[in-house]
Amino acid sequence: MLNNDRLLVQILLLLLLGACLWVLAPFASALFWAAVLAFASWPLMRLLTRWLNGNATLAATALTFVWMVLVAVPLVWLGFNIADQIREANMLLHSLQVEGLPPPPDWLGDVPLIGDNLLAFWDTVDEQGTALFASVRPYIGQVGNWLLMRSARIGAGMLELALSLVLVFFFYRDGPKLAAFVHSLLDRLIGSRADHYLELVAGTVQRVVNGVIGTAAAQAVLAYIGFSIAGIPGALVLGLLTFAFSFLMVPPLVWGPSVAWLIWQGEYGMAIFLGIWGMFVISGVDNVLKPYLISRGGNLPLVVVLLGVFGGVLAFGFMGLFLGPTLLAVAYSLLGDWVTKEVPEVTAPEKLPGKGLE
Known part of the structure; x- marks a missing residue:
């Protein structure tokens, strides 16, 4: 009966462990990145704690704030710069749609074998620019939807990154x-x-x-x-x-x-x-x-x-x-x-077989 009770306790502990993992599963990535960041920068945490007379909580707070500044500020600045680049790309597309393509580069016609064809294609695209943009507009919409989906994933990744920067405080402190x-x-x-x-x-x-x-x-x-x-x-x-x-x-x-x-x-x-x-x-x-x-x-x-x-x-x-x-x-x-476990050594005999027959 004792063995059955012990087996039941083990099964219940496994179920409890599985339930805990199920609860933590949505935060697995954030926990992983927080653990990696805390581990990689642990020498800094140890040095800062020594400077602050052993106050681990204050050291964890200061180091977490430093990481937030180092990560958040470049990301925001990079986001504004990417937004400017996207705005310039939209202006370029609008100018191409209204004014057409610029004159072809001089080297285009000098391409061996296909130079004339490339010039003809350039002129065709320039003359039929409006019709071309109208024909590719549905595909542009599909590309936009694809970018929107990827942007949502990037946004989710940014939330995970923000959560990991919060969790890293507890990894530092504890x-x-x-x-x-x-x-x-x-x-x-x-x-x-x-x-x-x-x-x-x-x-x-x-x-x-x-x-x-x-x-x-x-x-x-x-x-x-x-x-x-x-x-x-x-x-x-x-x-x-x-x-x-x-x-x-x-x-x-x-x-x-x-x-x-x-x-x-x-x-x-x-x-x-x-x-x-x-x-x-x-x-x-x-x-x-x-x-x-x-x-x-x-x-x-x-x-x-x-x-x-x-x-x-x-x-x-x-x-x-x-x-x-x-x-x-x-x-x-x-x-x-496992391979280098204790292997019984083979002791060489003092006299090899057949030596005494010589």
Whole structure:
């Protein structure tokens, strides 16, 4: 009867745990980002707490306010700049609809084999501009609906980001208690190896955070340098956009249209320069710097890190950038521990068989 009661208690505890996870599921992303941000910046929290004579609540409040300023202000400023760019794009479309296309560039007719056809197509579009805009207007509406849906998702992401900035305060304030709870839980589950796996997960997450943020910052700086040399207007805004798109691993969505704009302006030399700079410097640094920063200081093979980064993104989305390497690191360490368990040593005999027959 005692065993049945214990089994019933275990089932009830599992049901309670499942209900708790169900309640927290809508906030999973915000909790995840708050935990990653708090963990990555924990040295700052520890230093600030020491400066404030051990007042963890005040240190958590100050650091949370700093993150809100560093994140919210650039996002608002970037939103206003994007709104200005959208307004200019609408004015350009309106002028094209009313005044037609500008004269074709001189190089268009010199394109081998198809230069005359391109000039004829340019003239046709210029002459039938009104009819063309009328024919593509339904598709513009579909594109608008698609952008509206994506804007709603971006808005939801901004709400999650704001919630994570609120939750990070509690991770800062109660971080030692949470760490002690996780340690005691792992100690009950896996015993003396709890410290090893906590250090493994902590080190992996720290290296991934450093690799992602460091690579994004490097790409943003390099992009700003390239845009400034090429004379692209709004180089600082485009640099910040490169920083954001670097997290999604698609910086070409920023420098690619810039190359197209330079070609449209007839700046072919600068377009070639920016294309080469973007392909081999801005995007190329991601293939070198990120794996180096993530694998530095760990005992993980580089191929495990790369598979964890790219496979995690494909499996879990952007959160997989952190989950993938962490899961593979823990699995790799578990397999390593299992393989290197105590293996009975084979002692070599003093006299090999057949030696005495010689």
